[in-house]
Amino acid sequence: MQGGVCVVSSAYSSRRVIQPSKSPQRRPVLRIGSHQEILNKSSAHSYVGFRRCRASRRLISRKLPVVNGRTQQASQPRFPGASRACPVPNLSSLASTGACRPQLPLNRRGTDMLYAWREWQSMMWAPALPWLQATAELLAKVDHITHAAPCRQVAAGCDLLVRLFRHYDKPQFGLTYTDMAGQRVAVRESVVLEKAFCRLVRFERATDCRHPVVLLVAPLSGHHATLLRDTVRAMLPDFDVYITDWLDARHVPVARGTFHLHDYVAYVQEFIDYLGPEVHVVAVCQSTVPVLGAIALSAAGHGCTPASVTLMGGPVDARRSPTVVNRLAVSKPLDWFARTLINTVPRLHAGAGREVYPGFRQHMAFMSMNPDRHLKAHADYYRAVSTGNTEAARKHRTFYDEYNAVLDMAAEYYLETVRVVFQDFALARGTWTVNGERVCPEAIRDTVLITVEGENDDICGQGQTHAAHDLCTAIDPSNRYCLTVAECGHYGIFSGSRWRTHIYPRIRDIIRRFDNAHPEATASETVALNL
Incomplete structure (x- = not known):
């Protein structure tokens, strides 16, 4: 008893007796040790969490009323395991009842709130967007009146707002036909294999012609496989095309398991086993590393290897000519990426509870790499709509409808890719192991190797993709081809005019030359091989 205040030193006593104060003029305060002592003894931070601790402190320091010289008992306890004589929760009782569950660290809870806030923002804008779109369409039709120009400007502003705040779902390939020998041939998509996180899609052409089979491995780096629409469109007249259609991780239920980098390799x-040894693999961007690893493991294990592999703009050795992406990856520890960039999928999605690297974060990263270019593009779009330049507006919509459609990636896959590819450079150093087996690119012998780089690629620096030739030392020099395209950026490698007129014709001719089903090569094709 000190100065009329009763101090109970133990926080673990199952029965506590509060002695009345000798000075009834002052209302006693129940203090059970110090806050720090309680936290140290009970490890409340790791067990109950920050909010429970704050609630406990408020309850501990609460003043109790005095009636007729006696301190009243505490009110009904607010925690399981607490008694009227002891308003402080019994931690061992809490553990047995399961009332307290481990919570995410504060920094992770903050990042998860960002995902929830993003979803809330989309829901708040959803009712207004149709009205803005209707207003834009109505005012855009106003013409031949005194105030037509201001009306078109308002329409352009409404249209731009809709595009900035709408949610972009996965686009469709929309490839319903192709031209073969001057004739239009119908094309339809069919799923031939389906995995937990990927579908193997075939573009079936209504023709009896046999063409070389091409497996187009789309990158799993934030965008959908439809980003390669132009790549598929160019190949359809000459090849039987298959593509890996990666699924959005937030739509994959947690019950379907996790997805690691070694799962990508296994897929x-x-x-390749399904399509057979005559298949020609084309890997774009991020997919180059797991594709080369998969072929190397199959070659070392005497498995099925493709007739050729084309690696386009991928970080085979990210140490060469590092870009902004490469420098960011090595400037932060892996733990920073896990704490800062990983979120939990919120409710209302099939994959609720799954940890992911959200697509909107990747989209923000894409935009921040060239902010001036994107700001100018949107300003030009506003001017195009307000002045009636429909062709320029259409091109903007076509590009950004695809660019803004992003997907979530499984957290374990994303973090392993950062570590293996961009921090440890494990493939280039020969230290990458998949399920306990070391990846040995030097084991590849019978596969033709083609690498393609863009001179102005700001995502994958020069030499990073061509580094595959230094790793695949067992491939005959006559079966290796390097192509560096002048004045070509990252996306120009697999889409756009340079892809259609410069890159694709050369890749097509090489594949035709080395295709087992069509070993003969025409004179024109042989000339085109001089890269």
Whole structure:
């Protein structure tokens, strides 16, 4: 008893007796030790969490009323395991009842709130967007009146707002036909294999012509496989095209398991086995590393290897000519990426509870790499709509409808890719192991190797993709081809005019030359091989 205040030193006593104060003029305060002592003894931070601790402190320091010289008992306890004589929760009782569950660290809870806030923002804008779109369409039709120009400007502003705040779903390939020998041939998509996180899609052409089979491995780096629409469109007249259609991780239920980088490699091996040794693999951007790893593992294990592999703009050795992306990856520890960039899928999605690297974060990263270019593009779009330049507006919509459609990636896959590809450079250093087996690119012998780089690629620096030739030392020099395209950026490698007129014709001719089903090569094709 000190100065009329009763101090109970133990926080673990199952029965506590509060002695009345000798000075009834002052209302006693129940203090059970110090806050720090309680936290140290009970490890409340790791067990109950920050909010529970704050609630406990408020309850501990609460003043109790005095009636007729006696301190009243505490009110009904607010925690399981607490008694009237002891308003402080019994932590061992809480553990047995399961009332307290481990919570995410404060920094992770903050990032998860960002995902929830993003979803809330989309829901808040959803009712207004149709009205803005209707207003834009109505005012855009106003013409031949005194105030037509201001009306078109308002329409352009409404249209731009809709595009900035709408949610972009996965686009469709929309490839319903192709031209073969001057004739229009119908095309339809069919799923031939389906995995937990990927579908193998075939573009079936209504023709009896046999063409070389091409497996187009789309990157799993934030965008959908439809980003390669132009790549598929160019190949359809000459090849039987298959593509890996990666699923949005937030739509994959947690019950379907996790997805690691070695699962990606296993998927590619399974797809190659399904299509057979005559398949020609084309890997774009991020997919180059797991594709080369899959082929190397199959070659070392005497499995099925493709007739050729084309690696386009991928970080095979990210140490060469590092870009902004490469420098960011090595400037932060892996733990920073896990704490800062990983979120939990919120409710209302099939994959609720799954940890992911959200697509909107990746989209923000894409935009921040060239902010001036994107700001100018949107300003030009506003001017195009307000002045009636429909062709320029259409091109903007076509590009950004695809660019803004992003997907979530499984957290374990994303973090392993950062570590293996961009921090440890494990493939280039020969230290990458998949399920306990070391990846040995030097084991590849019978596969033709083609690498393609863009001179102005700001995502994958010069030499990073061509580094595959230094790793695949067992491939005959006559079966290796390097192509560096002048004045070509990252996306120009697989889409746009340079892809259609410069890159694709050369890749097509090489594949035709080395295709087992069509070993003969025409004179024109042989000339085109001089890269």
